[in-house]
Amino acid sequence: MHLAVIGGGIAGIAAAWKIRQTGAQVTLIEARPYLGGRLTSHTGADSPTFFDNGAHLFLSTYTQSRRLFRSLGISNDFEYPWPGAIPFATPNGQRHKLQEWPLPSPWNFAAGLLGFTLLPWPSRCRTVAASRELLSIRIDASLSAGEWLSSRVNEEEQNLFWRPLIRSALNSDPEKIPVKYLQTIFREGFCRGFFGGRPGYARKPLSKIFDKNVRQVLTDDGIEVILKSPAMGPIIEKNRVTAIRLKG
Ligand SMILES: Cc1cc2nc3c(=O)[nH]c(=O)nc-3n(C[C@H](O)[C@H](O)[C@H](O)COP(=O)(O)OP(=O)(O)OC[C@H]3O[C@@H](n4cnc5c(N)ncnc54)[C@H](O)[C@@H]3O)c2cc1C
Incomplete structure (x- = not known):
């Protein structure tokens, strides 16, 4: 054939x-x-x-992709530093890393969010609360991610954290995608398993x-x-x- x-x-x-x-x-x-x-x-x-x-970011929870990379012999072209970090940059040049902590999932991610100094303290707490809610099953799946976020976080929090995260992970703006996609990224991508999803990067x-x-x-x-x-x-x-x- x-x-x-x-x-x-x-x-x-x-x-x-x-x-x-x-x-x-x-x-x-x-x-x-x-x-x-x-x-x-x-x-x-x-x-x-x-x-x-x-695909600037390959999470360690992309198990099928990693299996494919192993089978193609290109696993060594990717690295998964531990503890992981996701770099952020603002339009006015401020840079920061969302730094994972050496803790089991989802505490590694939650602790990283609490240390995310691009946002003031109350914003970090709201971001952790919204992330925690995304991990629960009680979420109105009919909403867009933008609608869901607008009742939980303010504009600064959306612009400095949620929007870049959604654009890079889902290739779209929050208004254009259902919140259940964002929920899948959190549950299956960032927080699945004991260690959760470590960010990996291509070496070349x-x-x-x-x-x-x-x-x-x-x-x-x-x-x-x-x-x-x-x-x-x-x-x-x-x-x-x-x-x-x-x-x-
Ligand atoms: C800016 C950006 C950032 C991203 N960041 C991430 C990330 O950090 N992490 C992550 O996991 N994903 C990320 N993604 C998403 C990821 O890159 C895509 O989901 C993935 O590469 C899609 O692969 P695909 O094979 O489905 O489609 P594609 O890569 O689009 O491949 C489809 C191919 O089919 C070819 N084709 C189409 N029609 C025909 C035809 N009639 N005849 C012949 N060839 C045809 C096209 O030329 C193309 O090469 C990002 C995407 C973008 C654009």
């Missing part, structure tokens, strides 16, 4: 790799000139410095990991990788998909 996987982001890479393990022939088709999708990096016009685009630019190392692993394993080829649709003959039509 010959299978085509369309899209060479992390989901497509995982699918192609998994299918290949079954012995099937696999072709991975990607529209862009590189693998990785949103897990990529860019350099400035006059600068050799790499800026990662997506994401494009070096996913477009270089992973591409090499896939092709060495016999997966055909086709880049710069947007898939336009299937070609169907006698009720069977016999090929994928590519642009150009």
Whole structure:
């Protein structure tokens, strides 16, 4: 059997790799000139410095992703410092770290929030209280995260803590996502298990990991990788998909 996987982001890479393990022939088709999708990096016009685009943070609770990274042999390209820390920066240049404490979850995170000096004391307490509520089951899942937060924390707390957290973890603004997504991040991402989710970081630019190392692993394993080829649709003959039509 010959299978085509369309899209060479992390989901497509995982699918192609998994299918290949079954012995099937696999072709991975990607529209862009590189693998990785949103897990990529860019350099400035006059600068050799790499800026990662997506997934700046890999939590230790991403068990499926970590299993995939082990299987692809790229685990060493990521580090999970302990105790962990999440850096924050404000538009006026203030910097701070949300520093994990060496305590079991969720106390490691709660203690970190109490030490989050970008916010004054009463705000830190409100942030801990809202976080605690997110871990409980009694939450009105019909609300957006923005609606839910607006009755619990003030604007400064939203702007300095919740908004950056939601943007980086959920790729969206609080007003646009249901609060249950935020709850999932807290329950499954930050606070699952004894240690909770330790923040992990890529040791190299994401494009070096996913477009270089992973591409090499896939092709060495016999997966055909086709880049710069947007898939336009299937070609169907006698009720069977016999090929994928590519642009150009
Ligand atoms: C700024 C930013 C920050 C983020 N931060 C984090 C973070 O800190 N932690 C975290 O866990 N996640 C983070 N994310 C989210 C994470 O990067 C994405 O959820 C993940 O990379 C999505 O992977 P994917 O394979 O589903 O999709 P994508 O990465 O979007 O891959 C889809 C691929 O399919 C290709 N494609 C689409 N249509 C076709 C077609 N017709 N033919 C061929 N190819 C096609 C696209 O070109 C693309 O390469 C962030 C995302 C962004 C943008």
